[in-house]
Amino acid sequence: MIVYAEVECMLYEGRSLKQKRSILKRIAAKLRNDLNVAVTELDFHDLWQRTKIGIVTISNDGVHGEKVIQEALKIMDGFPELERTITEVEHV
Numbered sequence: 001m002i003v004y005a006e007v008e009c010m011l012y013e014g015r016s017l018k019q020k021r022s023i024l025k026r027i028a029a030k031l032r033n034d035l036n037v038a039v040t041e042l043d044f045h046d047l048w049q050r051t052k053i054g055i056v057t058i059s060n061d062g063v064h065g066e067k068v069i070q071e072a073l074k075i076m077d078g079f080p081e082l083e084r085t086i087t088e089v090e091h092v
Contacts, residue, residue: 002092003065005055005073006042012049013081020048023081031055031072062091 014020028039035057043052055072059065069089076084 001062001065002058003069005069005089007053007084008086009051010083014048017048035068035072037072
């Protein structure tokens with residue numbers, strides 16, 4: 001089972017693309033290290049205030065995959081410089 005989340009976020013702390021990428025690198029590293037998920041920026045590459053992040057995990061149990069994605073979303077919510085606006089989770 002593949003569980004995939006697309007997360008649109010607003011970034012309020014960064015004032016440049018360089019700062020945005022720094023924040024996204026910290027978030028992606030935390031998610032990869034703690035949960036062993038794949039993370040990438042999907043959209044809004046040229047906007048410093050907005051991003052869309054993709055998170056994916058593969059599991060033989062759909063419930064476990066959903067728990068991993070929900071934990072990833074909780075970790076993202078722990079970053080004060082980022083606010084989740086739209087989150088879509090899909091099971092494939």
